[in-house]
Amino acid sequence: MVSLFQGVHHLPIWLLLFMSFWSLSEEGKLLVIPVDGSHWLSMHSLVLQLQQRGHHIVVAAPEVSALIEPSEHYTLKTYFVPYTKEYLEAEFRRLGHQVFTPRPFLERVTQTFARIGNITTFLLNSCKQLLSNKELIISLKESAFDAVLMDPIFLCGQAVAEYLSLPSIYFSRGIPCGLEFQAARCPNPPSYIPRFFTHYTDHMTFPQRMWNIIVSSALSWSCSLLYSSHEDLIRDFLQQDVTMTELLSHASIWLLKYDFAFEYPRPVMPNIVLIGGVTCGQQKPLSQEFESIVNASGEHGFVVFSLGSMVSEIPMKKAQQFAEAFGTIPQTILWRYTGQPPPNLANNTKLIKWLPQNDLLAHPKARAFITHGGSHGIYEGICNGVPMVLMPLFGDQMDNAKRIESRGAGVTLNVLDMTSKDLSAALNTVIYDKSYKENIMRLSALHLDRPIHPLDLAVHWIEFVMRHKGAPHLRPAAHDLNWIQYHSLDVIAFLLAVVLVAMFISWKCCLFCCRKCFCKKGRVSKSSKTKAQ
Amino acid sequence: MVSLFQGVHHLPIWLLLFMSFWSLSEEGKLLVIPVDGSHWLSMHSLVLQLQQRGHHIVVAAPEVSALIEPSEHYTLKTYFVPYTKEYLEAEFRRLGHQVFTPRPFLERVTQTFARIGNITTFLLNSCKQLLSNKELIISLKESAFDAVLMDPIFLCGQAVAEYLSLPSIYFSRGIPCGLEFQAARCPNPPSYIPRFFTHYTDHMTFPQRMWNIIVSSALSWSCSLLYSSHEDLIRDFLQQDVTMTELLSHASIWLLKYDFAFEYPRPVMPNIVLIGGVTCGQQKPLSQEFESIVNASGEHGFVVFSLGSMVSEIPMKKAQQFAEAFGTIPQTILWRYTGQPPPNLANNTKLIKWLPQNDLLAHPKARAFITHGGSHGIYEGICNGVPMVLMPLFGDQMDNAKRIESRGAGVTLNVLDMTSKDLSAALNTVIYDKSYKENIMRLSALHLDRPIHPLDLAVHWIEFVMRHKGAPHLRPAAHDLNWIQYHSLDVIAFLLAVVLVAMFISWKCCLFCCRKCFCKKGRVSKSSKTKAQ
Structure with missing residues (x-):
């Protein structure tokens, strides 16, 4: 990792002294309030980096977590939650099976809303x-934390940050309803910025732009x-009247996990601050086990297949479909899978409980990456230049997949409708149609050509x-204007009134x-008439 | 200077090979098309840096220039212009005297417009x-340039870039009419973003917001x-119908010379890309001459006074006023001045033809900086943490001064109306009122605490x-929408029509x-009436 304060020789001595004093006298104390699951995975690498730079980190997390565990790198302070680890794991398994079960459109929409509702209730309970x-x-x-x-x-x-009077830094891929832009007062024109869940690109037709506006309003309303129950809870806790947008607008810095090679x-x-690729670190050597599998893949190379940290088991029927497709291609498949092995598994397919995903994708023999389209995995695909077959399951994954597909760097499959032939055809396309490799290499070159690594930037x-x-000093004055003032509607109304x-x-x-004039003329003509008479 | 590609150990081998191949096989050929005067000074340091990194630089400039000179660091290719060096120098002198001559308000406004008109005609003739x-x-x-x-x-x-089919990078403090935001399709709400020449801060009252909108439209129109004659000329040259906004929208990167410690x-x-402070480099040791002056200043320290590269002579009456004020303070004054010395010059005031401005400001004994408020000087003041007395003369200087004053890091004086007492009071305020030093030190700390030096970022x-x-990949899809589509007015009209x-x-x-219903009722009641009868 490079040291920060690059170019310090440009700085005056007093500032160097201030910085070194700050970093010697108190290493810095940081409170981390994470969210469990895949969200924690990317935050975890940032936490490790901060700890390596000498900061004391305290992670405040529920006492029952799927992935947040005690570590020598930080102090874990837990709070009681009314559920068990078994319940949590069963929920994750249920999610895996749920997304693989075909349902009619309306039921799927209801299910999506129910899932979002469940997650919100879950977060609300943790918050309580x-x-x-x-x-x-x-x-x-x-x-006495610093932030x-x-x-x-x-x-x-x-709410905790406000209570402790501490500045906050947010670390996120984005909030589905675009609340981050509302809270940061960031312009977000729906005419060319596609909303979450629409699966549109930035070039929209008239009906798409219309739908984008409708979705935008619907998301904002939903x-x-x-979050209304959150607001009530936080109002009681802070003893002050505050909305969720106001709360989020107090963020000092938004670290957003994307860049414009992808977004x-x-x-x-x-x-x-855009830190896309923050988790895509240096390639480490593969273990003996993986090295031998990878070397044995020969000239055809290998394909990496993972559906993320949340889904490691899927229904057997779907697993058989995958296995059938893999049997038709000459590449070796490294499949992260913890479930029952499908009976039709071909010799070229290896089921593995845990994959060193980034190190495998960085290997020159990696030919394709089958992924659910989580931002973590997508960035590992981009930074290693491996074309993707995308099987989005939920959340932002459909939209992420659309971004890669619209750049010609991957093929998206609907995991519910697809057949084994579709999967095999998609794999052949991204492996043998050179344009996919060229496009992902172009994205990779753009993404990696940056003045500073995103992890260093985040730190x-x-x-x-x-x-x-x-x-x-980075907080725009827009925060001090109401909606009417921000859009200058009062000024426009006043100017219009003046003109009218x-x-x-x-x-x-x-x-x-x-x-x-007429009266005068009339009178004149009258008098002249009289005179004339 | 730090090497670029920091954190290269994060990068895969193929990209490192590509980068080293690119930098070995062809160092890069860059065409530079500058503007004379102070604009060239800041671009010059960037050109030097690029040359040091091994690029071949060709500067295309008028054969008569005030500051652009042949150099071993670049190839200067000149084109004929129908004026002489003497004419140019006389024009600069005239400018110096003009801005110091008091005139009634309306005449000053006309003069400002005339000056802008003159500059535009001057640029148009060079363009021709x-x-x-x-x-x-x-x-x-x-x-065969690269950019x-x-x-x-x-x-x-x-126009030249289009003709040569080359990508372009712009280097600017901003275009007075805000054309850079129009061309880059960057939202620019007039409700909290003060326009050039208004001298407003980002917190405006209702009348100020109204005036800001009016100025915004007026600037856009002016x-x-x-630029209309430029458009005609360029249309003829390129043989294509193009507006100035379209032309400027083709920029690959806008390097803008400010950051949010100042703006x-x-x-x-x-x-x-914001590169404020790009010219504020490493402090070099002072020459023997300056070292002795500075050391002789004792505990009171010294004040640096410069009105920029364009104004080095001023009317004698004004010079006497300055000299009188300087005589009343205990600090030594280092005044960049090439004109006739005023007769009332006190012993503490040294007239010097050329100042190592940045190195002097970086000296711990620098107590204040009297400046015209050019962005170059202001950033030297900020990065060295020296409170300022601002005497804005023309262009963006009034607005720059307002930014420093609104941060409590300087005092602005109207150079036409001020008396020697005003100047002496302003100097005493910024030197002895601790808040000015504290505020400029805060701005300095914010400005200098960055992950990479702005010069490295620009390179x-x-x-x-x-x-x-x-x-x-950084060009927003907004460029492909017209005004109505961008603001979704067509969608809103359609949705309104549907609702209506x-x-x-x-x-x-x-x-x-x-x-x-009524008819039925009517009929029913009629029939029941009949029945009743």
Whole structure:
């Protein structure tokens, strides 16, 4: 890892002294409030990096977690939650099976809403437990942190930050209802910025632009609905009247996990820092086991297949379909799978409980990557230049897949409708049609050609907030305007009124003048008439 | 200077090979089309840096220039212009005297417009000469450049870039009419982003917001007017119908010379890179002459006074006023001045033809900086943490001064109305009122706490454009929408029409139903009436 403060020889001595004093006298204390599951995985690598730079990290997490575990790298402080590890694992398994079960369209929509509702209730319950855990809150207050690093999907983190009067840094791929842009007062025109769940690109037809606007309003409304109980809870806790947008608008820095090699270009605000590829680190050598599988793959190379950390088991029928497709291609398949092996598994397919995904994708023999389209995996595909077959399951995955497909760097399959032939054809396309490799290599070159690694950039901005107790100089004055003022509607109305009044007065003046003239003329002509008589 | 490609150990081998191949096989050929005067000074340091990194630089400039001179660091290719060096110098002198001559308000406004008109005509004439210089254009075409670095105020540079089919990088503080945001399709709400020449901050009252909108429209209109002759000329040259906004929208990267320690926070686009402080380099040791002056200043320290590269002579009356003020303070004054020494010059005031401004400001004994408020000088003040007395003369200087003053890091004086007492009071305020020093130190700390030096950042993006033949992945789809589509006015009109038609049909249906019901009732009651009879 490169050292930060690059180019320090440009800096005056007083600032160097200030920085070294800051970093010697107190290494920095950071409170981390994460969200479990895949969200934690990418935050975890950032936490490790911060710990390596000498900061003391405290992670406040539910006492029952799928992936957040005690570690020598940070102090884990837990709070009670009313569920068990078994319940959590069963929920994850259920999710895996649910997304692979074909259902009619309307039922799928209802199911999606139900899933979002479930997640929100789950987060709300965790929030209740965290905020009511007085012992923990007092201990956090006594710890005198410099800042809070949090996942903004768990709004509770900001409530704690407000309570402790600490600046906060958000780490996220984005909030499905686009709340991050609303909260950061970042312009977000629906005419060329596709909304989550629409699966549109940035070039939309008229009906698509219309649907994009409707979805935008619907998402905004549903977010208000979903988070309303959070707001009530937080209002009680903070003893102040606050909305979720106001809460999130207090973020010092938004670390967003994408860049424009992947995301469509759009406006950003000064406190939005793009760190796409933050988890895509240096390639480590493969273990003996993987090295031998990879070498044995011969000239055809191998394919990496993983559906992410949340889904490792799938229904047997689907597994058989996958296995059948894999049997038709000459590449070796490395499949992350913990379920019962399908009986039709071909010799070229290896089922593995855990894959060193990044190191495998970085291998020159990696020919394709079958992924569910989580942003973590997608960036590993991009930074290693491996074309993808995308099988989006839920959340932002459909939209992520669309972005890769629209760049000609991958093929998207509908995991419910697809046949084994579709999968085999998709694999052959991305492996043998050269344009896919060329396109992913182009994206990779654009993504990797940056002045500083995104992990270093993320660390810089977290330390910046810790050093300066926030980043108020990056907060736009737009936060101090209401909706009408922001859009200058009051000024426009006033100017319109002035113009209308001016027009009315001019009209009246004209009328008056005309009347005067005509009357005069009339009188003159009358008098002349009289004279003439 | 730090090496670029920091964190290269994160990169895969193929990309490192590609980069080293690119940098070995062809160092890169860059065409630079600058604008003379202070604009060239900051571009010059970037050109030197690029040359040090092994690129071959060709500067295409008028054969008569105030500051652009032949150099061993680049090849200067000149084109004929119909004026002499003497004329140019006389014009600069005239400018110096003009801005110091008090005039009634209306005359000053007319004069400002006349000055802008003169500059535009001057640039237009240069453009005519450049585009009609077939020999030079052919030689540039044969040189096979990788990209063009230019000042966007000289629109002609983009015409050349289009003609040579080269990607372009713009280097600017901004275009007074805000054309950079229009061209980059960057949202620019007038409700909190003050326009040039208004001298407002980002917190505006209702009348200020109104005036800001009016100025915004007026600037946009005046820009169209000023640049219309350029458009005609370029249309003839390129043999294609193009507007100035379209031309400027082809920029691959906008390198803008500010950051949010100085500028008010606002939205930016992916191809806008902020490089404020690009010219504020490493402190070099002072020469014997300056070292002795500075050391002799004792505990009171010294004040640096410069009105920029364009104004080194001023009317004697004003010079005497300055000299009188300087005599009242205990600090030594280092005044960059080439004119006749004023007779009342005190012992503590040293007139010097050329100042090592940055090195002097970096000295711990520097107490204040009297500046005209050019962005170059202001950033030297910020990065060295020296409070300022600002005497804005023309262009963006008034707005720059406002930004420093609103941060409590300087005092602005009206150079026409001020007395020697005002100047002496302003100097005492910024030197002895601790808040000024504290505020400038805070700005300095925020400005300098960055992950990479702005000069390295500028070099990175120029090389990025050279390596990738542009940066189309940073170009938002907004460029492919017209004004109505961008603001979704067509969609809103359609949705409104649908709602109105639906309401109309519902209304008609209701009416129809009501009529049916009443008629029926009427008939029923009639028939029952008949029955009753």
